[in-house]
Amino acid sequence: MIMSMADANGEHALPEARRAVARKLRWSGALFVLPAALLLAALLLAPLLCLLVLSFTDYEIGAVTIKWLGFDNFKRAILDPVFRRAVANTLLYVSIVLPGGVLLGLLIAILVHGRTRTRGFYEVVYFLPVTTTMIAMATVWQFVLHPSLGPVNAVIKVVGYPEQAFISNPKLLIPTLAVIGLWQVIGFNMVLFLAGLTAIPRDLYDAAEVDGAGGPINRFLTVTWPQLAPTTMFVAVTTSITAFKVFDTVAALTQGKDGSEVLLYAIYLEGFQYFKIGYAAALTVIFLLFMLAFSLVQAFQLDRRVHY
Amino acid sequence: MARAAPKLDATLAGRAPKLLSAVAAHIVLVVGAVFVLLPFAWMLLTAVRAPEEILSGSLSPIPQRFYGIENVTQALTLAPLHLFMLNGVIVCSGILLVQLLVSIPAAYALAKLDFPGRTLLFTLVIAGLSIPIQVPALPLYLGLANLKLLDTYFAMMLPFFLSVFATFLFRQVFKQFPDEILQAARVDGLSEVEILWRIVVPSAWPAISAFSIFSIVAHWNDLYWPMIVIQRLEYAPPPLGMLFFAGSELGTNYGSLMAGAAIITMPLVILFLIARRNFVQGITMTGIK
Amino acid sequence: MATGLELRAISKSFGVNRVLDGVSLRVEPGEFLSLVGPSGCGKSTLLRVIAGLERQDRGAVTIGGVDVDHLGPRARNIAMVFQSYALYPHMSAGDNIALPLSVSRLSLAERLPLIKHLSPRRRGIVREIAADVRAVAAQLQIETLLARKPGQLSGGQRQRVALARAMVRQPTVFLMDEPLSNLDAQLRVHMRDELADLHKRLGATFVYVTHDQVEAMTMSDRVAMLDGGRLAQVGRPAELYAAPATLTVARFIGTPTINVLPGRIGDHGQVMLADRALPITTALAAGAPVSIGLRSEDLVLGSNLGSASASLLARVRRVEHHGAERLVFADLSSPTTGAVIARIPSVEAPFAAVAPGDLVPLTMRFSALHIFDTNGSRITASVPPAAGKPAVTPAMAEEAAT
Numbered sequence: 001m002i003m004s005m006a007d008a009n010g011e012h013a014l015p016e017a018r019r020a021v022a023r024k025l026r027w028s029g030a031l032f033v034l035p036a037a038l039l040l041a042a043l044l045l046a047p048l049l050c051l052l053v054l055s056f057t058d059y060e061i062g063a064v065t066i067k068w069l070g071f072d073n074f075k076r077a078i079l080d081p082v083f084r085r086a087v088a089n090t091l092l093y094v095s096i097v098l099p100g101g102v103l104l105g106l107l108i109a110i111l112v113h114g115r116t117r118t119r120g121f122y123e124v125v126y127f128l129p130v131t132t133t134m135i136a137m138a139t140v141w142q143f144v145l146h147p148s149l150g151p152v153n154a155v156i157k158v159v160g161y162p163e164q165a166f167i168s169n170p171k172l173l174i175p176t177l178a179v180i181g182l183w184q185v186i187g188f189n190m191v192l193f194l195a196g197l198t199a200i201p202r203d204l205y206d207a208a209e210v211d212g213a214g215g216p217i218n219r220f221l222t223v224t225w226p227q228l229a230p231t232t233m234f235v236a237v238t239t240s241i242t243a244f245k246v247f248d249t250v251a252a253l254t255q256g257k258d259g260s261e262v263l264l265y266a267i268y269l270e271g272f273q274y275f276k277i278g279y280a281a282a283l284t285v286i287f288l289l290f291m292l293a294f295s296l297v298q299a300f301q302l303d304r305r306v307h308y
Numbered sequence: 309m310a311r312a313a314p315k316l317d318a319t320l321a322g323r324a325p326k327l328l329s330a331v332a333a334h335i336v337l338v339v340g341a342v343f344v345l346l347p348f349a350w351m352l353l354t355a356v357r358a359p360e361e362i363l364s365g366s367l368s369p370i371p372q373r374f375y376g377i378e379n380v381t382q383a384l385t386l387a388p389l390h391l392f393m394l395n396g397v398i399v400c401s402g403i404l405l406v407q408l409l410v411s412i413p414a415a416y417a418l419a420k421l422d423f424p425g426r427t428l429l430f431t432l433v434i435a436g437l438s439i440p441i442q443v444p445a446l447p448l449y450l451g452l453a454n455l456k457l458l459d460t461y462f463a464m465m466l467p468f469f470l471s472v473f474a475t476f477l478f479r480q481v482f483k484q485f486p487d488e489i490l491q492a493a494r495v496d497g498l499s500e501v502e503i504l505w506r507i508v509v510p511s512a513w514p515a516i517s518a519f520s521i522f523s524i525v526a527h528w529n530d531l532y533w534p535m536i537v538i539q540r541l542e543y544a545p546p547p548l549g550m551l552f553f554a555g556s557e558l559g560t561n562y563g564s565l566m567a568g569a570a571i572i573t574m575p576l577v578i579l580f581l582i583a584r585r586n587f588v589q590g591i592t593m594t595g596i597k
Numbered sequence: 598m599a600t601g602l603e604l605r606a607i608s609k610s611f612g613v614n615r616v617l618d619g620v621s622l623r624v625e626p627g628e629f630l631s632l633v634g635p636s637g638c639g640k641s642t643l644l645r646v647i648a649g650l651e652r653q654d655r656g657a658v659t660i661g662g663v664d665v666d667h668l669g670p671r672a673r674n675i676a677m678v679f680q681s682y683a684l685y686p687h688m689s690a691g692d693n694i695a696l697p698l699s700v701s702r703l704s705l706a707e708r709l710p711l712i713k714h715l716s717p718r719r720r721g722i723v724r725e726i727a728a729d730v731r732a733v734a735a736q737l738q739i740e741t742l743l744a745r746k747p748g749q750l751s752g753g754q755r756q757r758v759a760l761a762r763a764m765v766r767q768p769t770v771f772l773m774d775e776p777l778s779n780l781d782a783q784l785r786v787h788m789r790d791e792l793a794d795l796h797k798r799l800g801a802t803f804v805y806v807t808h809d810q811v812e813a814m815t816m817s818d819r820v821a822m823l824d825g826g827r828l829a830q831v832g833r834p835a836e837l838y839a840a841p842a843t844l845t846v847a848r849f850i851g852t853p854t855i856n857v858l859p860g861r862i863g864d865h866g867q868v869m870l871a872d873r874a875l876p877i878t879t880a881l882a883a884g885a886p887v888s889i890g891l892r893s894e895d896l897v898l899g900s901n902l903g904s905a906s907a908s909l910l911a912r913v914r915r916v917e918h919h920g921a922e923r924l925v926f927a928d929l930s931s932p933t934t935g936a937v938i939a940r941i942p943s944v945e946a947p948f949a950a951v952a953p954g955d956l957v958p959l960t961m962r963f964s965a966l967h968i969f970d971t972n973g974s975r976i977t978a979s980v981p982p983a984a985g986k987p988a989v990t991p992a993m994a995e996e997a998a999t
Contacts, residue, residue: 021494022422024500025421025422025500026421026422026423026424027423028417028421028500028501029417029421029422029423029426030417030423030424031413032413032414032416032417032421032500032504033413033414033417033418033423033429035409035410035413035414036410036411036413036414036429036470036475037414037425037429039410039469039470040429040432040433040436040470040472043444043448043466043467043469043470044432044436044439044444044470044472045432046447047443047444047446047447047448047451048439048443048444048447050447050450051443051444051446051447054446054447061450061453104340107336108337108340111333111336111337112337114330114333115333115334115337118334118337122337122341123584123588124581124584125341125344125345126340126341126344127580127588128344128345128348128577128580129344130591131525131576131577131579131580131587131591132529132573132576132577133528133529133546133547133550133572133573133576134529134531134547135529135531135547135548135550135551135554136546136547136550136568136569136572136573137347137351137569137573139550139554139565139569140347140348140350140351140566140569141347143350143351143354143562143565143566144346144347144350148365149362149363149365149562150350150365151346151350151367154365154367155367183343183344183347186340186344187344188591191588191591216329241440245440245442247531247532248531248532248547251531251535251551252550252551252554255555264442264532267442268532268535268536271445271446271449272449272535272536277446277450280446281446284442284443284445284446287442287443288439288443291438291439291440291443292438294438295437295438
């Protein structure tokens with residue numbers, strides 16, 4: 001509209017009209033982002049700032065005074081046996097779910113990719129856990145693993161071993177949680193790997209075959225694995241982040257009792273059950289640092305991908 | 309000539325046992341599938357079994373007495389499952405609606421319009437991608453508590469009104485939209501609002517529907533935040549309701565507990581089976597990043 | 598040195614879709630044979646069957662007299678160049694070229710990360726391979742590109758790397774699947790020249806798949822045209838041009854496309870174009886419909902060719918100037934109907950002024966008419982001696998096809 005008017009006014013009017021259009025677009029742009037910017041400030045920036053400040057104080061809900069503690073909360077966290085156990089448990093959990101989730105996801109994806117008629121069936125089956133409400137399925141798992149009523153222990157007893165208390169035995173608890181975590185993450189990773197596998201040009205496999213790199217091992221080494229490297233890196237990072245945020249299964253199965261604390265559950269307890277806001281804020285900052293570290297790994301990886 | 313005289317190499321060897329490798333693949337996949345399906349099967353089986361049969365620990369896949377109706381009825385009377393699901397629907401649709409209304413214009417502006425602070429905002433959006441809800445949860449809780457807004461739908465929805473992920477995703481999608489069409493529309497006299505909603509948004513429909521599924525699944529299943537801001541059962545969304553249900557003394561009534569779990573799990577499973585492609589795309593969309 | 602290959606009655610179906618239907622073909626040692634045809638005609642599948650990437654349902658493939666049906670691609674000692682080049686994107690150009698050699702000369706353990714360093718003989722072999730790679734790279738003038746990844750190479754450079762990877766094993770048969778189709782027009786013409794040259798230098802057998810008849814006609818010793826999974830015709834390029842075996846071949850080979858006019862057989866066996874009897878006879882029954890094919894260069898402006906020709910009237914629709922010649926697009930006027938293209942050398946001054954809308958006489962050379970029956974098969978037609986004129990020479994045909 002404005003541009004056509006400018007045309008009618010002749011050549012010399014054009015820059016002025018252009019500027020008018022640009023000004024209008026800038027206004028629209030600013031208006032369009034206004035709600036998002038306000039929400040960003042209110043829901044992300046302000047809370048982050050607030051969190052940082054709180055993490056240096058002894059604030060508790062209902063407390064009359066607030067004291068500036070400096071790094072005391074962080075020092076306390078590092079020495080706190082409960083928090084240390086929570087971090088150790090979380091790392092143990094990640095150390096099972098990360099390699100297991102990546103390797104099993106890759107294995108399942110490669111096997112599923114090779115199927116033709118049954119591919120859809122397996123895709124649905126393996127993806128099913130991803131869609132389910134974890135808290136409900138964790139309850140089901142608890143029952144499946146029940147020492148006397150569950151089918152798993154029934155089978156173990158049939159085979160001739162003593163029944164296992166998967167959830168109340170502290171030694172088995174974190175591995176059990178990790179198996180449930182794997183149960184949910186494998187399908188997700190499978191789909192990501194399938195996308196990566198589908199993107200590999202078939203010509204590359206043909207070329208490898210003609211070049212003499214036929215056979216499953218050679219094909220995998222020459223084409224599949226190098227081609228999937230970026231996907232694998234991405235899957236590893238997302239799996240780590242997911243595993244690091246383990247919470248639902250703990251909430252459903254143990255409520256953090258008996259040495260089953262994980263990072264997020266410890267934060268939840270300190271902050272929202274004991275209302276030690278300052279301390280919980282410090283723990284949250286530590287959690288945030290872990291998250292940022294994962295993001296940095298990912299960003300670094302994305303940068304490298306450009307080289308192809 | 310090449311030194312490699314034609315030899316019966318690995319390819320020939322790899323051809324004959326093709327059937328064998330297919331069988332091996334199926335064996336591995338079926339074993340995995342049994343592991344994956346085990347809890348579903350046990351949940352459904354238990355949901356239709358009578359209490360005495362459950363307590364006998366029998367492995368029989370066929371219930372001696374069909375007790376499904378009793379279990380479901382009991383689950384529904386003991387725990388307001390329908391209420392939890394209604395809460396889930398309210399919260400998920402509220403969140404999704406605001407997310408789309410906020411992130412679509414912002415994404416369009418970030419992709420196609422020039423305004424002061426564009427780079428800064430985009431940087432913040434990208435940085436926000438790596439911050440999970442657990443990080444701002446404490447201050448947000450304090451704020452809501454101060455405003456006496458705990459135990460409301462609003463409290464459950466508020467932190468998710470801005471989805472930096474949606475903003476980022478739609479910005480990437482809109483960026484692909486050809487500038488010529490926008491210029492043509494401007495010449496035709498369309499306002500930016502009309503251009504956005506009538507021209508750009510329809511073209512981005514696949515991404516929007518994929519994100520919608522992603523958002524619904526994420527918030528239907530979210531436990532952490534509702535657990536913090538909701539104390540009263542009548543506002544509980546499905547996961548929190550399930551937690552109350554399992555934690556109460558009804559939790560030992562396994563038949564109705566499993567029936568309840570099945571009922572709560574069902575909506576998303578059905579959605580998944582209906583719109584499988586979209587669903588997979590929606591949930592794995594994080595892979596596009 | 599070079600080996601020939603032979604296909605005997607190859608058939609292949611994908612599900613219910615029969616892609617190849619009894620294709621038999623001999624490729625002589627050192628020959629450059631092109632497989633042409635419209636997309637979906639089965640030419641790529643046939644190439645993949647030769648390579649061993651696809652297994653035929655029936656029939657046999659022999660390479661150098663040896664039955665290779667039970668052999669995988671590698672053991673057939675063939676090399677293949679793919680349309681997409683299929684370079685391994687994570688490897689440098691040099692590593693891409695070296696791969697076929699390292700696979701054959703090093704054991705699996707000697708190629709695995711870390712473990713590979715344990716082998717004492719590995720270094721020597723790696724050095725030999727590098728020397729071989731450099732030698733091939735020198736032949737294709739890509740020595741300076743060996744350290745780059747495929748993503749950092751231009752289309753033409755990738756093409757050369759793919760060729761080098763094919764050449765490095767010194768195979769006796771090269772299979773090429775539309776290797777030039779991803780290049781821009783100018784580079785394509787240049788690479789055509791280089792490929793033909795390479796073929797001469799290597800003396801190897803080339804089987805070259807293309808949908809571009811110009812490529813096939815310009816580079817090959819022989820052209821095999823596939824149509825709907827069957828071999829429509831095999832022959833030297835000039836033969837396909839001058840005596841197409843089917844209407845499809847006639848339409849596929851040559852630019853502009855051959856003119857095809859509807860006709861039928863008259864009472865005395867002569868070919869009729871509308872109500873006009875042409876002095877050509879066939880053995881077909883009277884009344885049978887036929888298609889009359891006529892190349893644009895055999896449709897001459899004017900009516901001065903005497904009894905060896907017949908004039909038609911046509912309304913000029915458009916004239917395209919191609920420098921040395923011009924193409925006249927015209928609609929025949931009644932009773933004959935149809936659109937035709939006539940090609941006239943620009944030096945024919947009297948007709949330089951042909952313009953759209955003009956009504957002009959066009960003359961057919963009887964000797965150059967191709968008659969096809971309703972199945973599209975070529976029918977032998979005899980031209981009475983009085984009407985005879987020297988047939989189109991192969992040299993002319995070849996020139997015309999480009």
